[in-house]
Amino acid sequence: METARRAHYQVTFVVLALGVGAFALLQSLVMPVLPTIQESLGTSQTDVTWVLTAYLLSASIFTPIMGRLGDMHGKKRLFVIALVALGVGSLLAALATSLSVMIVARAIQGIGGGVLPLAFGIIRDEFPGEKVPGAVGIIAALTAVGAGLGIVFAGPIVDVLSYHWLFWIPLVMIAIGAAAAYFLIPESQNRNEGKVNWATALLLSGWLVALLLAVSQAPSWGWGSPKVLGLLVAAVIILVTWVVAETRSANPLIDMKMMRIRTVWAANLVALLMGVGMYANFGFLPQFLQTPTSAGYGFGASVTRSGLMLLPMTVGMFLLGLASGPLAARFGSKNVLFAGSLIGAVGYFMLAFLHDYEIDIYIAMAIIGIGFGVAFSAMSNVVVAAVSPAQTGVASGMNANIRTIGGSLGAAFMASVISIGAAPSGLPKESGYTNGFVMLGIAVALAAFAALFIPAIARNRDSRLEDPAELAHGELALVAGGTVVGDESE
Numbered sequence: 001m002e003t004a005r006r007a008h009y010q011v012t013f014v015v016l017a018l019g020v021g022a023f024a025l026l027q028s029l030v031m032p033v034l035p036t037i038q039e040s041l042g043t044s045q046t047d048v049t050w051v052l053t054a055y056l057l058s059a060s061i062f063t064p065i066m067g068r069l070g071d072m073h074g075k076k077r078l079f080v081i082a083l084v085a086l087g088v089g090s091l092l093a094a095l096a097t098s099l100s101v102m103i104v105a106r107a108i109q110g111i112g113g114g115v116l117p118l119a120f121g122i123i124r125d126e127f128p129g130e131k132v133p134g135a136v137g138i139i140a141a142l143t144a145v146g147a148g149l150g151i152v153f154a155g156p157i158v159d160v161l162s163y164h165w166l167f168w169i170p171l172v173m174i175a176i177g178a179a180a181a182y183f184l185i186p187e188s189q190n191r192n193e194g195k196v197n198w199a200t201a202l203l204l205s206g207w208l209v210a211l212l213l214a215v216s217q218a219p220s221w222g223w224g225s226p227k228v229l230g231l232l233v234a235a236v237i238i239l240v241t242w243v244v245a246e247t248r249s250a251n252p253l254i255d256m257k258m259m260r261i262r263t264v265w266a267a268n269l270v271a272l273l274m275g276v277g278m279y280a281n282f283g284f285l286p287q288f289l290q291t292p293t294s295a296g297y298g299f300g301a302s303v304t305r306s307g308l309m310l311l312p313m314t315v316g317m318f319l320l321g322l323a324s325g326p327l328a329a330r331f332g333s334k335n336v337l338f339a340g341s342l343i344g345a346v347g348y349f350m351l352a353f354l355h356d357y358e359i360d361i362y363i364a365m366a367i368i369g370i371g372f373g374v375a376f377s378a379m380s381n382v383v384v385a386a387v388s389p390a391q392t393g394v395a396s397g398m399n400a401n402i403r404t405i406g407g408s409l410g411a412a413f414m415a416s417v418i419s420i421g422a423a424p425s426g427l428p429k430e431s432g433y434t435n436g437f438v439m440l441g442i443a444v445a446l447a448a449f450a451a452l453f454i455p456a457i458a459r460n461r462d463s464r465l466e467d468p469a470e471l472a473h474g475e476l477a478l479v480a481g482g483t484v485v486g487d488e489s490e
Contacts, residue, residue: 009127012185013135016119019083019177020139022170023115024146025153026055026090029166032154032286032303036163043099053216054103058110060212060404061205066114067397068196068253070121076187079118083178086112087171094167105167113404116143117397120384124392125188133333134325136384137377141321143400144278144376148314148369151282155304200253203242208401210235212408219415254398255391263386264395266453267379268402270337273447274379275406277344277440278372280414285310285351288433289361297430299358312362316369317376324377333385334454337378341448344371348441352434375447382454413439 030037030051038048070078089109096102116139123135157165214231221228246252258264289306291298301309320327320340327336347368354360380396387395417439418432 009131012122012126013138015177015180015184016079016122016139017142018173019079019115019181020119020142021146022083022173022177023086023112024143025150025170025173026086026109026112026167027143028147028150028282029154029157029170030163031283032151032307033158033163033166036158037102040163041097041099041102047099049216049220050099050103051106053213055106055110056216056404056408057209057212058107059113060110060208060401062111063113063117063401063404064204064254064394064397065196065201066111067117067121067394070114070118071391071394072196074187075118075121075125076181076185079115079122079185080178080181082112082114082118083174083181085109086115087174087178090167090171090174094164094171113400114397116400117392117394120380120396121389121392122185122188124384124389126186132384133328133381136380137324137328138321140377140380141317141324141373144372145314145318145321147279147282148310148317151286151310152307152314155302155307159304195251197246197249197251197253200242200245200249203238203245204253207235207238207242208405210238212405215408215412218412219419223416254394258387258391258395259398261386263382263454264399266450267382267386268399269450269453270341270375270379270447271399271403272406272409273443273450274341274344274372274375275403276410276413277348277444277447278410279404279407280410280436280440281348281368282310283411284414284418284433284436288355291427295427295430297355297433299361309358309361310365313365313369313372316366317373320370320373321377324374324381327374328378328381332456333378333381334451334456337375337382337454338448338451340371340373340375340378341444341451342371344368344375345441345445345448347371348437348444352437352441355433371444410440410443 034048034051037051038044041048066078066082086109089105089107089112092105092108093102096105119139120136123132123139127135154166157163157169210231214228214235218225218228243256246254247256259268286303286306288297289299289301289309290303292300299306299309324336331339344367347364347366347370350367351361351364354364379399383396383399384392414436417436418428420432420435
């Protein structure tokens with residue numbers, strides 16, 4: 001039975017890729033067309049940003065929870081549930097005629113954020129050991145590639161059809177993916193006994209909501225406003241309370257022992273800084289490209305053309321994501337992560353100082369895509385290799401979650417930087433974008449520095465592949481024989 005189950009891991013991979021790809025598309029499809037949605041729903045520029053904020057908050061809350069539930073009750077089952085939630089949210093968004101309904105729909109879609117950690121867990125459980133790094137790398141790259149394709153496809157879809165099709169098209173993918181997952185993906189036998197500690201889940205939700213709401217609204221409310229400062233203070237207080245509660249709990253949602261593993265916390269730091277660089281780029285580079293040339297910079301590009309100018313980044317991420325497995329096998333995931341981060345930083349610095357001609361943009365985007373494609377894939381492999389199979393879902397879920405937090409911080413900082421000293425026309429000055437791209441380059445360069453704290457992963461002497469069961473410096477000894485829920489004899 002086990003042999004039959006593993007013989008079809010290629011089919012499992014295709015189904016996982018379809019589900020993760022649909023989620024990744026929905027991350028970014030609406031970004032370039034928010035003005036269109038604003039006009040259609042008759043709302044304000046400030047209020048329409050909740051279409052992004054609601055999705056972000058929901059995904060941040062549910063990603064680790066869905067990963068934890070998958071570790072307990074079956075990763076396939078929760079993967080299907082996550083896709084169903086994503087589909088329901090997409091259907092509601094496609095039919096929405098008011099902002100309130102659209103916001104509810106996007107919040108439901110956020111539950112689908114669990115597909116990423118669940119996919120990593122399924123790969124860890126079902127694939128032959130030598131196939132795990134390559135498969136994890138490609139799925140991780142798909143999250144970035146899908147987000148990039150969302151920027152590229154948004155303009156043509158709206159031009160030819162309408163913004164409603166930004167949700168109808170992914171819904172078709174989701175429906176196929178959910179049905180295929182239900183019938184084709186085998187259920188994992190690796191389970192964690194225990195239950196979800198809903199008190200700590202509530203605390204996790206509390207500090208995430210306070211933090212992400214503060215940073216997402218800071219550009220419009222002002223970083224020094226009482227509301228933003230109050231939310232930031234509340235986030236810190238609730239975060240400390242959450243850590244203490246998780247540490248003392250016999251049944252934690254997130255095992256703090258696992259989070260203290262050097263490999264895990266270093267990879268999470270890399271995720272935070274890479275998130276700053278990637279998602280701010282998706283949000284603000286199209287805006288830069290669409291700026292009228294009368295401003296002294298920009299290209300006056302349409303939504304469609306600006307999306308196409310980002311295509312080299314998407315292609316770079318995809319191709320290098322495919323190559324991540326062989327690269328990790330040859331050079332080691334830590335070294336690949338370090339190199340990818342440095343390459344991405346070079347691309348941002350080039351974008352900051354060389355952006356007068358379209359060819360400059362294409363080259364910079366290709367460099368950034370190469371760097372991010374390698375780095376995202378290697379980072380996911382590092383996390384998967386650092387924990388036991390039973391912890392894969394929650395560990396990779398928190399890594400994805402921290403990357404999302406980084407994206408929120410990056411977008412908020414970028415908005416604040418480019419708005420400093422706006423021109424009389426209301427458009428940002430070119431120096432604002434230059435400083436913003438430099439900031440993103442520094443963040444990604446710091447991610448490369450953080451990667452140096454990751455211990456080398458031991459290699460199998462015969463295959464020369466990295467061995468997920470054993471890390472140099474003995475970090476896994478901290479959780480050897482344990483589970484993510486702590487002491488099962490609660």
